[in-house]
Amino acid sequence: MGDYIITTNPNRCIACHACEIACKSEKNIPLEATLGKIVVLGPKMVNGKPKMSSVFVPCFHCEKAWCLEACPTEAIRRREKDGLVYIIESLCVGCKACIMACPWHIPQWNSETGKAIKCDLCMDRIDQGLEPACVSVCPTDALSFGRPEELSDKTREAYAHGLLERNLSATSVRL
Amino acid sequence: MKKHINTLCFMCSVRCPIQVEVENEQVISIRGNPHVPAMKGGVCPKGVAAVAALNDTQRIQSPLIRTGERGSGQWKRVSWEDALDYTADRCKAIFDTYGAKSAVYCERANLISDISKSFQKAIGSPNHFTHDTVCKGSINTACRSMIGYTDGQINADWTHAKHVVLYGRNVFESVEIKAMNSFMAALEKGTKLTYIDPRVTITAAKAHDYKMIRPGGDLAFNYALMNVIIKEKLYDAPYVKRWVEGFNELSRFVDPYTPEWAEKETGIPAAEIVSLAREVSRVKPAVVFHYGYRGSHHPTEVYFRRSILILNALMGSIESKGGLFIKKGLKDAGYKAGLRTFSSQKFPEMEDKRRFDGCGQDKFPIADPAHGVGFMFPHAVIHEDPYPIKVLFAFRYDPLLSNPDYNTNLKALQKLDLIVASDVNFGATTALADVILPESFFLERSDPLQMGSGLKPAINRRIACVRPRFDTKPMWWIVKQLADRLGVGQYFPYDTAEDIWKYQLADLDIKIEDFDETGFVSLSDKAIWWDRNDGINFKTPSGKIEVVSDLMESHGIPSLPAYQPLDRQPDAFRLMCGRCVAHTNVMTQNNLYLNHLVPENRLWINERRAEELRIADGDRIEVASGAGKGEMRAFVTDLIHPEAAFMLHGFGHKEIDSKRSYGKGVADALLQERLYDRIGGSPALDHTWITVKKL
Numbered sequence: 001m002g003d004y005i006i007t008t009n010p011n012r013c014i015a016c017h018a019c020e021i022a023c024k025s026e027k028n029i030p031l032e033a034t035l036g037k038i039v040v041l042g043p044k045m046v047n048g049k050p051k052m053s054s055v056f057v058p059c060f061h062c063e064k065a066w067c068l069e070a071c072p073t074e075a076i077r078r079r080e081k082d083g084l085v086y087i088i089e090s091l092c093v094g095c096k097a098c099i100m101a102c103p104w105h106i107p108q109w110n111s112e113t114g115k116a117i118k119c120d121l122c123m124d125r126i127d128q129g130l131e132p133a134c135v136s137v138c139p140t141d142a143l144s145f146g147r148p149e150e151l152s153d154k155t156r157e158a159y160a161h162g163l164l165e166r167n168l169s170a171t172s173v174r175l
Numbered sequence: 176m177k178k179h180i181n182t183l184c185f186m187c188s189v190r191c192p193i194q195v196e197v198e199n200e201q202v203i204s205i206r207g208n209p210h211v212p213a214m215k216g217g218v219c220p221k222g223v224a225a226v227a228a229l230n231d232t233q234r235i236q237s238p239l240i241r242t243g244e245r246g247s248g249q250w251k252r253v254s255w256e257d258a259l260d261y262t263a264d265r266c267k268a269i270f271d272t273y274g275a276k277s278a279v280y281c282e283r284a285n286l287i288s289d290i291s292k293s294f295q296k297a298i299g300s301p302n303h304f305t306h307d308t309v310c311k312g313s314i315n316t317a318c319r320s321m322i323g324y325t326d327g328q329i330n331a332d333w334t335h336a337k338h339v340v341l342y343g344r345n346v347f348e349s350v351e352i353k354a355m356n357s358f359m360a361a362l363e364k365g366t367k368l369t370y371i372d373p374r375v376t377i378t379a380a381k382a383h384d385y386k387m388i389r390p391g392g393d394l395a396f397n398y399a400l401m402n403v404i405i406k407e408k409l410y411d412a413p414y415v416k417r418w419v420e421g422f423n424e425l426s427r428f429v430d431p432y433t434p435e436w437a438e439k440e441t442g443i444p445a446a447e448i449v450s451l452a453r454e455v456s457r458v459k460p461a462v463v464f465h466y467g468y469r470g471s472h473h474p475t476e477v478y479f480r481r482s483i484l485i486l487n488a489l490m491g492s493i494e495s496k497g498g499l500f501i502k503k504g505l506k507d508a509g510y511k512a513g514l515r516t517f518s519s520q521k522f523p524e525m526e527d528k529r530r531f532d533g534c535g536q537d538k539f540p541i542a543d544p545a546h547g548v549g550f551m552f553p554h555a556v557i558h559e560d561p562y563p564i565k566v567l568f569a570f571r572y573d574p575l576l577s578n579p580d581y582n583t584n585l586k587a588l589q590k591l592d593l594i595v596a597s598d599v600n601f602g603a604t605t606a607l608a609d610v611i612l613p614e615s616f617f618l619e620r621s622d623p624l625q626m627g628s629g630l631k632p633a634i635n636r637r638i639a640c641v642r643p644r645f646d647t648k649p650m651w652w653i654v655k656q657l658a659d660r661l662g663v664g665q666y667f668p669y670d671t672a673e674d675i676w677k678y679q680l681a682d683l684d685i686k687i688e689d690f691d692e693t694g695f696v697s698l699s700d701k702a703i704w705w706d707r708n709d710g711i712n713f714k715t716p717s718g719k720i721e722v723v724s725d726l727m728e729s730h731g732i733p734s735l736p737a738y739q740p741l742d743r744q745p746d747a748f749r750l751m752c753g754r755c756v757a758h759t760n761v762m763t764q765n766n767l768y769l770n771h772l773v774p775e776n777r778l779w780i781n782e783r784r785a786e787e788l789r790i791a792d793g794d795r796i797e798v799a800s801g802a803g804k805g806e807m808r809a810f811v812t813d814l815i816h817p818e819a820a821f822m823l824h825g826f827g828h829k830e831i832d833s834k835r836s837y838g839k840g841v842a843d844a845l846l847q848e849r850l851y852d853r854i855g856g857s858p859a860l861d862h863t864w865i866t867v868k869k870l
Contacts, residue, residue, distance in 0.1 A: 014347045014377050016756040018220040020769045025226050026204050031771050043380035045813055052380040108420060137206065139217035139352050140359055 002061040002083030004121060005148045006135060008038075008083030012142035013054040015167075019134035019143060027122070033108035035059070035119040036134045046082045056143055058134065059106045059119035061085045067118065075172040081122065086120035089113070183209050183625065183637040185227070185617035187738045187759035188283065190625065191350045192694060193218060195618060202226045202618060202641060210693040213353040218758055220772060225618060229644065229766040232381040233834060234600055235613035236645035243461075245589060247829040255612075255648065258834070262610050263660030265593050269565045274526050275299040278566035281574055282306070282308030282550055283760075286622040286637060287650045289516045290667070293569065294428030294654050296522040297663035302531045302564075304686040306760075312550075313855025314467050314544045317480030317841040320734075322493065323714025325543065326467055328502050330629065333358035333717025334396040335497035337458035340365040340395050340451075343470015344481070347377040348756045350707035367458075369451060371396065372470060372822050373751060374779065375814035382449075388612040390749040391578060391741045391859065392441035393471045397482035398738060399437030401446045404489050409456035411491025418711065419488050421723030428735040440740060442816075460707075461497025469753050473862045475739065478857030481724075488720045494704065494711045501705070501712070502628035505683070508698040512682035514626050514634070520666055522610040531564055533679050534856065540730045541857030547826040550578055550704040550851055550858045554589035565592040570650060571614060573602040576761040576825070578859045585864040597653055602767060606830035615639075617645040621672035623785045624679050627695065630702035636676070651675060732854055744845065747864040748780065748820035750800065752843040762827040764836035775840035776823035777810040788867060795870040798841060800863050802848045805841035806870060820865060 015038065023035050035058065042052030065085045068076040075091035076098060078084070087098075087107075092115040099116060107118040124131035130136060135145040144151060158166040177198045183190045184205075192208035228234075233715050238258030243573030253261070268279060282291050283574040284305040292732045294301025307315070307327075314326045321331070334357040342413055346355055361594045362368060370382035370394065379385040388396060404410050405426050415422055423540055434445035463485040471479055484493075488782045492498025503659045505513045528817035530536055532551035542548055552574060555744050556564045565589070567574075573585045583637070588594060588607050589829025596608035609640075614620075622637040669675045678801070691698045705711045716725040757773040758764055780790065790796060792811040797804060798820075805827065815821055843860075848858035 010379075011363070014350070014355075014381075014391065014756065016220050017348065017772055018218065021220050021223045021772070022204070024768065025223055031767065043375050043814060045378065050375040050380045050382075050385050050814065052377065066287055119802070135206070137204075137217050138352065139219050140356060141215045141217070156305075161377075163591050 002079070002085070002121065003147055004082065004145060004153060006036075006056055006058055006132070007144050007151055008054060008056045009142045009144070010053040010055065012140045012163070013038070014140055014142070015052065015054055016139065018137050018139055019056060021117075022133040022137035029108075029117065030110055030112055031074055032051075033110060033117060034106060035117065036132075056134070057104075058121065058132075060104070061083065061121065066101040066103065067098035067107050068095040072097060081110075082125055082126070085118070086123060087116060087118055089115055092116055177203070177602055180638060180640045181210065182221050182640060183617075183635055184225065185285070185637070186225050186763065190286075190822055191218065191222065191352050191633065192223060197640050200630040200641050202229060203562055209345065209707060211353065213356050215251070215352075217352065219350040220628050221759060221763060221769060224763070224766050224768040226604065228599070229616050229618050229641070230765065231600075233599065233765060233832060234616070235605070235611055235646060235647070236647070238613060239610050239611040246830070248606065248832065250611070255646070258610055258612055258657045259660060262595050262612070263329050263657060265609070266566060269592055269866050270298075271540060273563050273565050274527065275526070276529075276532050276562065277304060278568065279304070279531055279552060279555075279564055280568040280570065281552070281572050282570040283530065283572045286625050287654070289518050289623065289856050290651050293517040293520065293666055294519060294521075294658055295833055297666045298661055299523060299524055301528050302547075304532065304549040304552070306551040306577060307546040309577055309855060309858060309860075310469070311467055311857065312542055312546065312548060313472075313476040313852045313857035314480045314854040316541055316793060318466065318724045319478050319486060319543065320477075320541065321481055321484045321715070321721055322391050322501075324501055324681045328628070329499050330502055331463045331465055332497050332500055332630070333463070333680045334361055336361060336463045336498055337461040338369070338455045339463045339465065340369045340455065340562045341371065341378065341465050341612060343372040343753070344465045344468060345372075345376045345378045345470075349469070349754055350526075350756055369721065373816035373819040374753070376753075377756070381660045386443050386447065387685075387816050389440070389442045389741070390751060391471065391473050392443070394475060394479040394482055395432070395440035395738060397486060398429050398432035399434045399445075400452050401425065401482070401489065402432045403452035404436060404456060404486075405429060407453070409452060410489040411459055414491030414707070415489060417491075418713070418719050418720045420717045420719040421660055424483065424735060425722045425855065427431070431556070432738065439712075445807060455490065460495035461490040462487070462490040462492045463498055464490075469477075470751070470861065472839070472857055472860040474850055474852050474859045476857050476859065478736070478850040480855070484720075485722055488722070491707070492598065493720060495702065500630055503630065503699070504626060504628045505632065505698060507703050508632050510698065511681060513622060514679045514683070515681050517666065517678070527562070529561050531561070531682070533561070535820055538851075539856045541732065541854065542727050550849075551858075552578070553580070553583045555585035556590050557583070557662070565594070567591055567593070568597075569608070570597040571599075573604045575607070575763050576603040576827070576842055576844050578847045579820070579844055579860060581845040582803050583840055583849065584844070589620065594710060597650060597750055599647075600762070600832045601832040602761060603830055605830060606832065612653050613645070614650050615643045615647040619643040619647070622649065623651065623675050624670075628765060630704070631700070632698040633695045634685065634690075634704070635695045638690075638694070639672075640806070642790050685813060693700060695814040702834075721736040727854075744864045748784070749818055749861065750843070750846055750863045750865045751819050751821045752824045752847070753821065755823055758825050761828075764825055764828055764839070765833040767835070770835040770845065775807070776826040777840070778867065779810045779815045779821040780811055780820045781815050781817040781819075783809050784817050785809065790867070790869045797868050797870055798865055800846040800848055800865045801846040803864065805845050809867075820867065
């Protein structure tokens with residue numbers, strides 16, 4: 001995912017799809033195309049209890065990007081500074097080679113323009129210091145955007161703080 | 176030039192504080208107001224989809240007068256002048272014969288309700304009702320009967336609760352963002368959630384304990400919880416002694432309602448009822464048994480809602496941290512006055528004060544006239560009881576599709592001489608109107624200030640973010656124009672939204688500019704709690720929580736009537752209705768994105784029952800009740816109780832101008848029979864038996 005990563009906290013996700021709608025609405029994407037997709041399993045009964053889980057799947061911005069290599073017109077490029085893979089619309093001839101080449105078929109078809117479109121992690125927003133639209137709209141903070149090292153720090157700290165908190169209160173009860 | 180404007184959403188009735196990014200009169204994005212931390216900067220799918228709603232060319236684009244049959248979709252575009260003159264002239268002719276009381280005004284309670292109510296008072300009609308009557312009439316009545324406040328005047332302290340029990344209150348799909356996020360943070364810190372519903376929802380999937388209760392079994396379940404709590408002395412004894420009126424009567428009353436008895440009625444094992452009673456008691460008073468909303472609307476609803484409040488009373492959790500609290504307003508925050516209202520002006524005496532619904536009068540003596548009993552509207556029209564009703568102002572509200580028994584509602588609407596509708600989109604009632612006065616979308620209009628009562632009270636402002644896309648107007652302008660033409664314009668002393676704000680703030684030392692930076696004016700930095708040992712201001716005659724209620728007993732209504740067992744119809748299904756995250760009521764089904772997300776409703780039926788009927792998932796089925804029948808698709812699942820069937824509310828639109836939602840799914844209103852809670856005033860939305868067969 002270039003230099004970035006989007007993670008999903010399935011406990012917080014309520015499967016509301018605001019992430020997908022913000023992408024379509026704010027990036028002017030046709031209704032049928034979903035660039036970043038929230039994939040939800042459930043609710044379903046597991047051992048008599050209702051459970052659900054979800055994961056957000058945007059473009060991975062692969063290091064070896066099949067779409068980029070398949071593009072015959074060099075419309076798909078990689079941004080030097082952070083590795084994001086994007087399409088230059090004016091160079092796309094609508095051959096769909098990228099869609100076929102991508103193992104996840106991540107590039108989508110814009111039937112209104114006859115060109116391929118794909119998630120660029122909202123490069124324009126990142127450049128303004130903002131999070132991608134999908135992440136920033138999430139009403140429950142189920143999606144997080146950042147650099148992998150930052151996320152790792154945050155997760156470790158949150159988990160460890162919880163543990164330490166419990167340790168402290170357990171001690172105070174014993175006292 | 177980009178602008179960021181803080182305003183209030185209105186894609187649903189929650190009205191979340193939002194920030195709207197605008198450039199060249201286009202809305203670029205909508206997010207949570209960053210000055211309100213609990214919004215976490217986000218909005219729900221409906222909030223994001225507001226941009227599509229704003230720019231939708233299927234909106235009502237100008238005033239319209241009907242030219243074809245009602246519902247034919249044949250309209251003549253007219254000027255505002257012509258539309259308003261037409262409306263007023265028709266009203267005058269009708270009022271000359273039948274009086275102004277022949278006009279009923281209904282609306283979705285909102286920021287201009289004060290002005291709407293003033294309009295009815297000014298023209299001399301006692302007939303006003305709100306949508307609240309459908310969803311929560313009985314909750315309102317239950318609350319007033321016990322604590323003297325309406326449900327709108329209390330809330331749950333989601334942040335500090337240690338155990339929350341929800342009865343079909345689907346918090347993670349109804350998405351009141353601030354409350355939901357506070358609760359989610361609490362869950363992460365160890366708060367327990369028990370969710371009780373015949374159907375699995377997203378909220379059920381987030382719960383620690385989910386109980387698939389028999390539909391309608393909630394009241395029996397609660398009586399058994401009380402039985403255990405009282406027998407095992409698990410209640411908050413000092414609180415009960417200080418604040419609860421009628422505890423001895425309650426003890427005697429619940430004595431026969433043992434967990435073993437309730438097991439038969441609810442399908443929930445007795446041992447689970449006992450363990451829940453013990454578990455919640457351990458963390459009292461930081462316990463919330465939530466009193467609303469959706470789910471379990473039955474003819475005895477007022478007693479079910481009262482039973483929830485009684486459980487809170489036993490836990491000592493009313494006006495306790497982590498429990499329920501009574502919302503605080505300007506006076507609690509030290510201000511001498513409140514927002515000035517238009518409806519408190521002195522209006523001419525009405526010649527006939529009898530309401531169409533008998534609310535607060537003969538038919539529903541203890542239901543709340545502030546919201547009325549809208550369910551009675553068709554009865555009043557068809558039977559001319561208590562007198563002929565000729566005019567309906569349906570302002571941003573759709574009684575045809577929102578109230579049970581569509582066919583009877585339709586018959587009543589067809590009988591009217593004049594339907595005046597005001598809305599942003601074509602709804603079912605709007606499509607039948609004689610004249611449409613289109614309202615500007617919430618992003619295009621400023622509205623009266625909102626009193627945001629709560630632990631930390633604030634005043635909130637909705638302000639126009641962009642110019643109207645089409646020839647539409649704010650409702651306060653429309654109402655004033657009608658009032659002018661009916662000779663009562665003097666009660667609406669304003670020309671602009673700023674005039675209204677100044678009027679509202681006249682008794683306060685708060686200026687309009689104070690709202691500019693954040694969109695609200697905070698009235699208290701810290702949460703205002705009353706002293707739970709001695710300072711709770713219950714507004715009942717006794718000043719206590721009245722398990723034995725003066726309001727009820729003084730009207731000859733028993734506070735604790737014996738439990739009536741639920742009936743059984745082994746070949747039928749008990750129809751339940753409810754919500755999903757994508758849609759609000761009957762208003763959003765035609766939205767570009769929300770329609771795409773959830774385009775139609777299906778009937779949820781249990782897989783075992785479906786197998787008996789040879790119905791497979793996705794099959795087309797006929798659904799029928801005593802009120803009507805329709806065709807839809809089946810959702811066959813193990814996520815619903817065998818005795819229940821469920822469908823999303825708000826589908827089955829037949830207005831031809833709303834092209835995306837037209838003909839999709841079935842209206843729950845079509846099947847719901849005219850069953851209702853005769854005391855509380857709510858329709859019994861979840862009580863109709865339906866039959867299902869494969870087509």
